[in-house]
Amino acid sequence: MIRSAEAQGGLPSPLTVLEDERLGVRGIRLLLKREDLIHPEVPGNKWRKLRLNLADAARGDHTTLLTFGGAYSNHLRAVAAAGRMAGMATIGVVRGEELGDKPLNWSLKSAAANGMHLVFMDRATYRRKHSAQVLDRLRAEHGDVYVIPEGGSNAAGVLGAMDTPGEITESYDVICCPVGTGGTLAGVAAGARSGALAIGFSALKGGEPLAKDVARLQAEAGVPTGNWRIETRYHFGGFAKRPPELAEFAADFERRHGIVLERIYVAKMLAGLFDMAAQREVPAGTTVVAVVTGPAEDPHDGAVGRVGLEPTTHGL
Numbered sequence: 237m238i239r240s241a242e243a244q245g246g247l248p249s250p251l252t253v254l255e256d257e258r259l260g261v262r263g264i265r266l267l268l269k270r271e272d273l274i275h276p277e278v279p280g281n282k283w284r285k286l287r288l289n290l291a292d293a294a295r296g297d298h299t300t301l302l303t304f305g306g307a308y309s310n311h312l313r314a315v316a317a318a319g320r321m322a323g324m325a326t327i328g329v330v331r332g333e334e335l336g337d338k339p340l341n342w343s344l345k346s347a348a349a350n351g352m353h354l355v356f357m358d359r360a361t362y363r364r365k366h367s368a369q370v371l372d373r374l375r376a377e378h379g380d381v382y383v384i385p386e387g388g389s390n391a392a393g394v395l396g397a398m399d400t401p402g403e404i405t406e407s408y409d410v411i412c413c414p415v416g417t418g419g420t421l422a423g424v425a426a427g428a429r430s431g432a433l434a435i436g437f438s439a440l441k442g443g444e445p446l447a448k449d450v451a452r453l454q455a456e457a458g459v460p461t462g463n464w465r466i467e468t469r470y471h472f473g474g475f476a477k478r479p480p481e482l483a484e485f486a487a488d489f490e491r492r493h494g495i496v497l498e499r500i501y502v503a504k505m506l507a508g509l510f511d512m513a514a515q516r517e518v519p520a521g522t523t524v525v526a527v528v529t530g531p532a533e534d535p536h537d538g539a540v541g542r543v544g545l546e547p548t549t550h551g552l
């Protein structure tokens with residue numbers, strides 16, 4: 237179990253009103269669910285999705301966690317830190333070939349510093365990473381590991397993500413979160429108050445097929461709901477792309493509100509929500525909760541795409 241978040245008073249995560257004239261003139265009230273503040277090393281939705289996975293692993297007497305991610309994966313760093321805190325060994329299977337003599341990027345370096353053993357997997361095999369064949373091979377190689385799928389999105393992850401809306405005592409009409417693998421949306425929708433609509437903002441280009449994943453994850457967790465949809469217009473060019481208009485939105489948001497936005501997921505969601513408000517797609521009188529699923533990237537984030545692997549290897 238990871239207990240330190242409770243010990244640090246990180247839960248329930250704060251719910252704050254965001255006063256912004258761009259929404260005010262449209263009659264929209266926005267509340268931010270500050271999941272980014274839950275825990276410094278296992279923040280946001282990663283904490284939610286890992287909590288029950290670590291409990292399951294401990295219950296099964298597992299001593300090693302094995303999981304998957306891209307070269308800049310927030311999930312890999314979170315599992316490395318959570319494993320260290322829980323006293324479990326961690327193995328991170330990284331998408332893409334070994335770096336040779338190139339140094340690890342800041343994200344993998346941070347995972348390794350928390351004791352994570354990094355294993356590199358070619359892209360063709362990585363695409364089949366959750367297949368029985370690949371998992372059997374990994375188990376043969378690494379022993380009786382507890383496998384957490386990419387992004388921590390499995391039934392335990394979905395049930396953990398239900399706690400996010402579960403903590404909200406105020407009334408709301410819409411709850412928004414970003415979508416990568418879909419586990420967070422699956423849980424946020426399942427845990428949302430009755431009558432509320434959950435909107436997931438896809439951080440990936442061509443996010444339409446993610447709906448299948450969200451439905452499957454809800455079914456696996458035994459919590460299917462019909463109260464959600466995925467908004468696919470605000471990918472800003474694709475996963476981990478940072479066009480100037482997204483940077484400008486985030487810089488302006490920071491000037492107005494003093495909050496530095498995580499760019500890969502959170503800034504896209506909020507830019508999308510503000511645009512939908514401007515287009516009058518959100519009716520006046522609507523109260524919206526936006527789930528801030530994680531903190532801004534590491535200060536060395538400027539290094540993304542320059543050190544280590546090429547930018548297309550950003551992971552979930």
Ligand SMILES: *Cc1c(COP(=O)(O)O)cnc(C)c1O
Binds near residue numbers: 280311414418421
């Ligand atoms: C991992 C991550 C997501 C994606 O969540 P999924 O459950 O994979 O859809 C969203 N926001 C942040 C900040 C993340 O780190």
